[in-house]
Amino acid sequence: MDLIIRGGTVVTSTGSFQADVAVDQEKIVAIGTDLKAEADRIVDATGKLVLPGAIDAHTHMQMPFGGTVSADSYKAGSRAAVCGGVTTIFDYPVQHKGETILGLVHSKQEICQEDACSDYAFHCCITDFNDGAILDEMEEAVAEGITSFKCFLVYKKEGMMVDDGMLTTLLERAKELGAMVNVHAENPDLIDLRTEKYLKEGKTSAWYHYMSRPEFVAAEADKRVVHWASHLDTPVYIVHMSDKEGLEACIKAKEEGKMIYVETCPQYLEFTSDVYKREDGRNFVCSPPMKGEESRQALWTALKAGFIDTVATDHCPFQSYEKDWGKDDFSKIPNGCAGVENLYPYMLSAANEGKISFEKVVQVCALNPAKIFGCESKGELAIGKDADIVIYDPEKDFTVHVDNMHSDYDHTIWEGKKLHGYPVQTYLRGKLVYDNGEYVGTPGDGKYVKRMPRS
């Protein structure tokens, strides 16, 4: 046996119990009390929680965007991931006109083979059908384990937007292939109109990033996505849900049995649009922006009630000097914030404080993304699954500072956030990769996660 973790409290999606966990050849091979086997490494987890590694289903590593490239390379971002208990990331390469899905994804796989510190999968963002060739190629992509595709209903000027015709074509094609479409839902025309208006009026601060795309601007697009997916009877996954009205439309559709999956992010659970009134408001600029307190509360309520399927980060950091490009013009701020290392600690701290259960955190941060996106060997502590394991000390207090993170960015929206409880070790398929504040793995440890289509 390679590893036995003894005496911890094992947390699954349905319950918690005292047990030992045995690992051999990258897999969990036994879970039980007082396992008698010998092992090369024995870890005493008394007083600790033993959890499945989290899956961050939404990251943008070294992504060309906003006139620059997001600040975390695959190496830095996936290193930060495992240091926060995330053992699998789903990245979003963006296909542009003339590019093929597999050409793009293979180029990312090449980088990750050398650099990835966590396991990795890809959702491919489609921005152009290349005269229909992309719709054919989606089948080959699914065969290679890329079983989800994203589209943006925004970023029109950036040439990344798809219209309703393309969205509905993608939804129907994905259904044929057993794939999923992930959608960034905001209304592009309203955003452009309002942005222009505020800039003309000299209203240039980060607050007007929020004002140009407030609740109702996102809600219209959320409802439109629900409408198309419901009528076409296709599954759809709405990324980074942030607004109450759109969320309510999703909940209603879910209650009617529609295949609507909802992701939110820690930043929408923690912050409100008030952050954009701060001197450093530009650092919080992401799309969709943080919304009002009513939306924030609605997200927590929906999470507790089981209407939020996943919590992921939309990790897309930029350096301070890049955020500063928009000091006098909010439209020039590169959109995106850091989060991959904060996801699990933030959600687990919420559980530790009694706001939600630990089992709920396992559901939304591990099991549900694994199930929704077809990662058969991930998402749970169970015999036969990959030994992606996090040991969590519920008594360890931790304050987030950019200096105790493991990314390449120079600031974080989570600066100063106090957490009660923190991961102390992360195992990636049985290999220790994070140990009490230190990254101890080797870049290249991460493997590609080939996913299964939906049946």
Ligand code: URP
């Ligand atoms: O502001 C964000 N979210 N940047 C990354 C791209 C996206 O929209 O997901």
Ligand code: ZN
């Ligand atoms: Zn997005």
Ligand code: ZN
């Ligand atoms: Zn994103």
